[in-house]
Amino acid sequence: MGKFDGVLLATDFDDTYYGADNRVHPANLEAVDYFKSQGGTFTVSTGRAHRTFFPFLALAPVNAPVVLSNGAQLYDFDADRMVLETTLPVTIGPDLEEVAARVPEVSLEAYHGEDIYIWNPNRWTWFHLNKAGTGADEQPIAAMPQPWGKAILHQEHPILRKAQADILAHWPERYEAIFSNPHMLELTAKGSTKGGMVLELARRLGIRREHIYCVGDNQNDIPMLAVSAIPFAPANCAPEVKDWGATLLPPCEEGAVARLIEILDDRY
Numbered sequence: 001m002g003k004f005d006g007v008l009l010a011t012d013f014d015d016t017y018y019g020a021d022n023r024v025h026p027a028n029l030e031a032v033d034y035f036k037s038q039g040g041t042f043t044v045s046t047g048r049a050h051r052t053f054f055p056f057l058a059l060a061p062v063n064a065p066v067v068l069s070n071g072a073q074l075y076d077f078d079a080d081r082m083v084l085e086t087t088l089p090v091t092i093g094p095d096l097e098e099v100a101a102r103v104p105e106v107s108l109e110a111y112h113g114e115d116i117y118i119w120n121p122n123r124w125t126w127f128h129l130n131k132a133g134t135g136a137d138e139q140p141i142a143a144m145p146q147p148w149g150k151a152i153l154h155q156e157h158p159i160l161r162k163a164q165a166d167i168l169a170h171w172p173e174r175y176e177a178i179f180s181n182p183h184m185l186e187l188t189a190k191g192s193t194k195g196g197m198v199l200e201l202a203r204r205l206g207i208r209r210e211h212i213y214c215v216g217d218n219q220n221d222i223p224m225l226a227v228s229a230i231p232f233a234p235a236n237c238a239p240e241v242k243d244w245g246a247t248l249l250p251p252c253e254e255g256a257v258a259r260l261i262e263i264l265d266d267r268y
Contacts, residue, residue, distance in 0.1 A: 002039030003268045008207045009035060010067065010198050010224065011257050012216035013046040013053070014131075015181075016234055017060060019253040024059045027258035035261050036063055041205060043067065045194045045214065045224055047180045049149065050075055051114050052132035064205065069111065069150040070180070070220050071197040072188045084200065086192040087147035089174055096151065097141050098170070103163045109136065109152040110144050117144040124154035124183040150188050157182040179219040181238075186220060195223030215260055217241060217252065232260050 045067035116136040214228035217237035225231035233246035234256035249256040
């Protein structure tokens with residue numbers, strides 16, 4: 001028994017818990033250990049898929065299933081099993097071929113199980129794959145096997161804004177299309193968001209909504225922040241998150257999650 005029994009803390013990974021300096025601030029690790037020792041439930045809610053998050057699992061000592069692929073997956077690493085998964089509709093391939101015809105500058109990264117496929121890669125594609133520590137197979141869009149858990153379009157932000165508007169204008173009932181950083185537009189099935197999957201995890205764990213706390217830095221985290229009792233963000237978050245109204249913490253590289261746990265320590 002502890003003061004954080006029945007409390008769920010879900011953190012985004014990149015640029016919230018894991019910094020641009022490729023490390024987790026030691027204060028975060030110490031604070032997470034304390035939070036769990038007092039009965040707290042700690043997890044990660046990330047845009048990364050199983051393949052690209054697993055090598056970093058030791059840096060995030062979770063004690064609950066992890067939300068992956070922007071809310072398309074809930075994975076229990078202790079049991080090594082998928083708890084829940086959604087996939088993009090089979091229309092995604094032809095639809096993105098249409099988008100590529102109208103916005104030919106974009107590149108595509110598609111996730112099929114543990115396999116990653118790319119088309120028309122650009123420097124942002126290679127930057128992302130290098131940061132994730134993984135490779136990918138280059139294929140025509142039509143040749144990529146289905147189903148996909150998620151897809152990512154890469155390019156400069158104004159071009160991706162054009163692609164996002166195109167997708168949401170043509171198929172708003174099919175897809176979530178949301179930025180995880182200025183050069184990555186991520187697509188999941190309609191309704192598959194970090195927020196929805198955090199709520200599902202809390203339901204499965206018997207944790208009440210008023211004891212869910214989430215922290216994230218970018219547009220794809222806003223659905224998760226919206227279900228948080230207090231929405232938190234590191235000070236170096238995207239302008240959209242600041243404008244949305246998240247409670248600001250120190251920057252990621254200065255131990256944002258540790259400060260959040262200090263706030264919870266006072267709250268409980």
